[in-house]
Amino acid sequence: MITKAQVKHIRSLDDKKNRLEHREFVVEGDKMVTELLQSKLNVIHLFAIKKWIEANKYILPAMADIHEVEESELGRISHMTTPNQVLAVASLPKNNSIEPMGVSLVLDTIQDPGNMGSIIRIADWFGVSSIFCSIHCVDVYNPKVIQSSMGSLFRVGIYYCDILQLLQSHQHVEAYAASLAGDPIRQVVLKKDAFIVIGNESKGISADVMHACHHRMTIPRKGEAESLNAAVATGIICHSLLS
Amino acid sequence: MITKAQVKHIRSLDDKKNRLEHREFVVEGDKMVTELLQSKLNVIHLFAIKKWIEANKYILPAMADIHEVEESELGRISHMTTPNQVLAVASLPKNNSIEPMGVSLVLDTIQDPGNMGSIIRIADWFGVSSIFCSIHCVDVYNPKVIQSSMGSLFRVGIYYCDILQLLQSHQHVEAYAASLAGDPIRQVVLKKDAFIVIGNESKGISADVMHACHHRMTIPRKGEAESLNAAVATGIICHSLLS
Numbered sequence: 001m002i003t004k005a006q007v008k009h010i011r012s013l014d015d016k017k018n019r020l021e022h023r024e025f026v027v028e029g030d031k032m033v034t035e036l037l038q039s040k041l042n043v044i045h046l047f048a049i050k051k052w053i054e055a056n057k058y059i060l061p062a063m064a065d066i067h068e069v070e071e072s073e074l075g076r077i078s079h080m081t082t083p084n085q086v087l088a089v090a091s092l093p094k095n096n097s098i099e100p101m102g103v104s105l106v107l108d109t110i111q112d113p114g115n116m117g118s119i120i121r122i123a124d125w126f127g128v129s130s131i132f133c134s135i136h137c138v139d140v141y142n143p144k145v146i147q148s149s150m151g152s153l154f155r156v157g158i159y160y161c162d163i164l165q166l167l168q169s170h171q172h173v174e175a176y177a178a179s180l181a182g183d184p185i186r187q188v189v190l191k192k193d194a195f196i197v198i199g200n201e202s203k204g205i206s207a208d209v210m211h212a213c214h215h216r217m218t219i220p221r222k223g224e225a226e227s228l229n230a231a232v233a234t235g236i237i238c239h240s241l242l243s
Numbered sequence: 244m245i246t247k248a249q250v251k252h253i254r255s256l257d258d259k260k261n262r263l264e265h266r267e268f269v270v271e272g273d274k275m276v277t278e279l280l281q282s283k284l285n286v287i288h289l290f291a292i293k294k295w296i297e298a299n300k301y302i303l304p305a306m307a308d309i310h311e312v313e314e315s316e317l318g319r320i321s322h323m324t325t326p327n328q329v330l331a332v333a334s335l336p337k338n339n340s341i342e343p344m345g346v347s348l349v350l351d352t353i354q355d356p357g358n359m360g361s362i363i364r365i366a367d368w369f370g371v372s373s374i375f376c377s378i379h380c381v382d383v384y385n386p387k388v389i390q391s392s393m394g395s396l397f398r399v400g401i402y403y404c405d406i407l408q409l410l411q412s413h414q415h416v417e418a419y420a421a422s423l424a425g426d427p428i429r430q431v432v433l434k435k436d437a438f439i440v441i442g443n444e445s446k447g448i449s450a451d452v453m454h455a456c457h458h459r460m461t462i463p464r465k466g467e468a469e470s471l472n473a474a475v476a477t478g479i480i481c482h483s484l485l486s
Contacts (some may be wrong), residue, residue: 028407114357118472127465171288186486220486222370228478229361235475236482243429243463 002073010077010089015138023092026142029084035151037061038233041090047074048086056086064088065124079143085164090146092141094162100173102193104243106163110137110230111199118231119198124152126238131156132195134209139226167195167212175213176241177205178233182216185240198236201230245290245450246315252321253332258384266335266383272327279393280304283320284333290317306388309403311345321398322386338403343416345436346485347373349406352443352451353380355472360391360445361453361474362441367395369481374399375438377406377452410455420448421476428483444473 003133012018013026017026024044027036036043037056042063050068050141053060060066107129110116116138123131138145140158167175175195176188190196197213200203205213219228228236255261256269267287271281273295280284280299286307293311296303303309320330332423353359359381366374381388383401410418418438419431433439440456442448448456462471462479471479 116248118475121468121471122475124466124468125462125464125471148472150469155467219368219482221365221368222486224398225364225367226393228364228368229391229474231472232361232365232475232478235471236478239462240482243465 002069002077006045006047006192007076010087013089014079014143016142017091019139019141024160025092025146026079026143027088027090027146028086028143029080029147030086031156032151033086033088033147034059036088036090039154040227041093041154042112043088043090045089046086047077049074052085059109073169097161098130098157099160100130100132100166100193100195103128103190104132104195104233105131105172105196105238106166107137108134108177108197108205109203110198112201112230113138113142113144114148115143115201115229115231116140116142116155117150119234120149120156120158121144122231122235122238123156126230126236126242128196128242129157129209131158132163132166133158133159133160143241162179163197166210167197167209174215176215176217177210177213178237179205179210179216179218180227182218184220185217185237186220186242188215188217189239196241198230198234198237215240245310245312245320249288249290250319253330256332257264257322260386262335262382262384263303263367267332268335268389269322270331270333270389271321271323271329271386271388273329274364274393275389276329276331278330278397279303279333282397284397286331286333288332289329290331292317295328326393333387340402340404341373341400342434343373343375343409343413343438346371346433347438348373348407348414348477348481349377349418349438349440350380351377351440351448352408352446355444355473356381356385356387357391358444358474359383359385359388360393360396362477363388363392363399363401364395365474365478365481366399369485371439371481371485372400373453374401375376375409376401378403394425405469406440407452407455410440410452413438416456419458419460420453420456421480422448422453422459422461423470425461425477427463428460429463429482431460433484439477439484441473441477442478 010231174191416436417434
């Protein structure tokens, strides 16, 4: 049974403002909730159909508030066109700043939720453990980002910060900017500690951030397209530099 | 001035069924319409604000039916939240089958419009001139695909066909399947005539199409993600094999 107040609260978490105020976010569907339960994140509420609860009884978190619900009730709180067995409300992790180690991604105003989700999957695929996002990036706890990240969100450290200050205060970490003009990526050899900097979908990297980078690198073009999608470019760069 | 009948007709072109029936599709915004006018495609109607018509009078097609409209009128036929100066209705190109030459992409049931648009940009960036789409792929004249292809749609040849039959009837063209298990892509050397085969976002390449491929290739993984986004994988493969 889901109360009206619960429906209202869960729906309010669609908005970033409310997610930040309550320090909570929503995860939906069998696959994503299973990944969430395997992560270090704290699950507060869990709404699931009987069949799902029975199938997952050994992994249910002891401290969570678990509700058995009907599929029709799940429909009232779900974003999905076909609500998928289970929905969880989890605590937002603290946005503690960390010291960059090894290779990190730095995102300057990535705004499309699908691109952000794809970039998180790329980091997880190529073993990049940290992503630093400028404060104008889309919120990664946005439901569309969560879905498109396919669970990788729970395995990669994501930090929102002033990325210009990050680059300036870590001059020993070399910063490599993805750009339409620069060294062909096949010629780039990454330092052990490095930032790979990716810019906004239409405007690229902002001038002051670009100025703080040590290197510019580019994906050689043979055809006519003006640019590549930001997530596609990130994938090509990570494959070229990290594998 | 836009008539009610015109609004109704343009809106009806949101549906693939109506696009196929009328052999027409819609292109919006200054950048995309300018690209359309530079292509070989036939423009039938063009609705634009006065300022746009004046700025583009030398490239307006002689045979098109051109309407000067108010911005508010453009809002009635636009998909965009901020209607952007101009909207054109163009003829769908004929889906003539062509003989594959050089390297082509073959898409097996790519369903996300954003992915399809990104893949068309990738083909255009790396100089791949043809994309063969299975009949269950999203329609490339879907407004979301058109927007995300950023004009590349007008420069790459796109053909819908039975891709299994295409592979089987062109055995001399070697087919390389993107797969989670196969040769690392750095070790793959493409033949001069080749098909690069990309599978569906969640199911990958269907069994019969996979069976018709000569090689399987994979993007080596270092981390934990289960998969990469289909467009990201296409970008990495094209960069690795074609540049």
